[in-house]
Each structure stands twice: as structure tokens, then as C-alpha cells.
Amino acid sequence: MEPFLHIQGMSGGYIWNRPVVHDLSFSIDSGEMVGLIGLNGAGKSTTIKHILGLLVPQQGEVRVNGLRVSDNAEKYRASFAYVPEAPELYEELTIREHLRMTAMAYGLDETQFRSRSETLAGQFDMTEKLDSFPQTLSKGMRQKVMIMNAFLVEPPLYVIDEPFLGLDPLGIRSLLDLMVERKRNGAAFLISSHILSTLETYCDRYVVLNKGRIASKGTLDELRRSAGAVPDTTLDDVFYTLVKGGPT
Template identity: 45%
Template sequence: MSLEIKNLSGGYGKLTVLKDISFTIPDGTLTALVGLNGSGKSTTINHIIGLLNPKQGSITLNNLTLGENPIAYKAQLAYIPEQPIVYEELTLKEHLALTIAAYQLDEKVAWQRAEQLLKIFRLEDKLTWFPTHFSKGMRQKVMIVMAFITEAKLFIIDEPFLGLDVIAVNDLLTLIDSRKKEGTSFLLTTHVLNTIASHADQFVYLKDGQIAAEGPATDFSKLVPELNVNED
């Protein structure tokens, strides 16, 4: 089992956003965390990556908890936020080098993987560029490359398709499918499931900080008819 969340309640200060939620993400699967704005998706992510402490309940990643072993726990995670986070003073190449050092990756293997990813996302000729020259979509691609050069066991991807062109969306989904076959797990947040319906294994639908529905991705339209809409 990759990620196990048990009876999690939490939020910000005295404000409780999540109310006793529980779900698991098995190895080699993609779970879609679905919900409208304010439903608790970002709060759930912030608890998993350690930005917030649970008020109640537990979060376990491959038998490790953040409190017991924070370094080993975080080494298993790769996080791609909705808004790209980059360092304005570092080039693309320096961003990749920083990721390789932070995750203590084998440099030769990691750079080979980086070269492949840079080619896929058409960034191979931009290694000396600074983020000031990147569009939002390009910054998002930088975050994707940085995440996928790691050997993380769990990828958390927050609203990944905002700002990505159609080709990049398909490239990302292909990468996800490939890593799933290797046993990597994914938690991906979205407002609606249409874009990833054929790639997701299961969904968790949050509403007002509680799990309103969950199940196989194929049952989403039946279990959550209010979000069964077509995307442009």
C-alpha cells in the first residue's frame, strides 16, 4: 500500500476544513481527488506533504509517517503544485541539478532521464534560460521535468492541466501511465474527471471537507452526477 489516510481531520489554526476523511492509494494506481473550490483538496495535499499537521488521524506512506521519519517520508514524494514554484536566480539546468542533489539521485542516471524529459516537453534548448523567460505553461513543464527525474513512490499533482497545451497534457498522461506500470502511485486533484477518466483507477470526491463519494473511476458519473459535465 502506498498512501493510507485514516480519520484525518485538519485545517488552518482553529478552522477545521477536513472532517474525518479516510482513503488509500494502492501502488501503481492513480487516484483523482475531485471537488469544487473550497472542498478541501488543497488542504488534503498540504497535510500529506507536511505543510499542515493533522488535528486528528494519521497519514502513512509505505509504512512511514512524517512525524517518525520526515526525511525518509519526504524522499518518497514528488509534488507538482498548481502554481509553479521556481527560483528566479537559477537557470533551468540549475533547477535540475538542485533536484538531483536534494533527492540524492545517481547523477548519470538522473541527467539521462532529464534529457529525455526535456526533449518530450521541448525544453532541451533552454537549459541556460532563467524563469523570467518562461511562460506559465513552460514553468509548469519545468516542474513536471523536475518531479519525473526523481524516483518518488508517490506523485501529488495539483490541477496539472491549467496552462498546459494539448500536446503537453498528452505527454504528461503518457508519463503517468508509464510510471504507474513501474508501481508508482499518483494523487491528482481536479475539478472534473473528464480529462483523466481513462487514466484514473479510482476517485475520491470531496464536498465541504468530507468524502461525499468514492469508488472506481468508471463509476464517477453515476456516483457524482452533479459534476458529470463535458470539458472544452
């Protein structure tokens, strides 16, 4: 069975014939959580933009649920939800209206919309803010709105970029609990974050990017062997060894 997200030999960037990422190959199965980690400028955001279909690979391909974006863009994009690092909201829409617009875009009926939106608002302590406009919210609350929109539609794949920035402890815990629940129900996750201790706790496998190339990938034990580290070495220390030119 083909992995839900499959990247094969992908090179690409913002200018043709000047790739930022080079020959990337990795996959994510249903019910699996993969951490995408690297220093600033390593190519994480560029990789994510290729997955989202915002950039076209210069070599290789990206498939989601067996499809390339060129095969069927609407079906391709309906297969995932994206949480960006920086919240992007419409200032003229209330939070409830943001959620309703997302529900309409993904074909949720009214019963699904009401049930899911009310549950998510309760989980993220946002019930009293549903009829507020974005300009009245803190950055952390705006980030909660982005997360609520992504989890409202219950897609088979979540692409999440630095989700913990600005979140309060309740928001972080609520997000992690939701991720575990959806993963248990078969959803796939690609998560980019600099909080390696959290990724170490929750992720099944990792892809380590360094200067646009994969420095190592696999389980934590596989990364440890790649880095020449002892069995109990933390992900943080393994990552440091890999990006500083240690064993591979």
C-alpha cells in the same frame, strides 16, 4: 500489504479545533491512480497539504510508505514528488540548475541526472530552454519545469495538483504518457483536477470531496451507484449529482 498512501480518520485545517476537512479516509496502492475532485473550497488543497506534511492532522493520521511525517520527516518526504498548481521557481537559477538541485536533494548520481534530464527535456520540448532563466519562460513552460523536476526523481508516489493549467497540447500529452508509464512501473498517483473527462480516462478510483467531507469514493461504477446514476453516466454528471445533494 499496507497501501502506499493511507489516510485514516483525518481531520485538520489551518486553525486548531477549526478543521477544514473532516474524518477523511482513503488510500492509494502502488500502481494505482486516484483522482481527488471537488468544487473550489471543498478541501482538496488542505488535504494535499496534510499529505505533504505542511499541516499536522488534528485527528487521524497520514502515512506514506508506512511512515508518518513525525516518524522520519526526511524519509517520508523522499517517498513522493509534488507538482503544485502554480509554478514556483528560483529566478536566479537556470532550468538545468533547478533539475540538478532536485537531483542532488534526492541523491541521483551524475549519470542518472544527465540521462533523465535530457530525456524529460526532449519529451516536453524544453531542450533549448535548459540554460534559460525562469523569467524568460511562459507560464506553461514554467509548469513544464515543475513537472520535469517531479518526474526526474522517479519516486514511488506523485501528488499532482491541477497539472494541466497552462500546458500546451504537447505538454498535456507528454505528461499523460509519463503518468501511464510510471503507473505501469508501480508508481502511485494522487491527482487533483477540474478536467473530469481526463480523470475519467486515466484514473482507477476517485475521492469526491464536498464541503470538507468525502461525498463518495471508489471506482466510477461505485460513484454511479452512490449517485443513483445509470451505468453509462459520465464522471462529470456523477460529480454534479453528488455535490448537488443527490443520492448517496
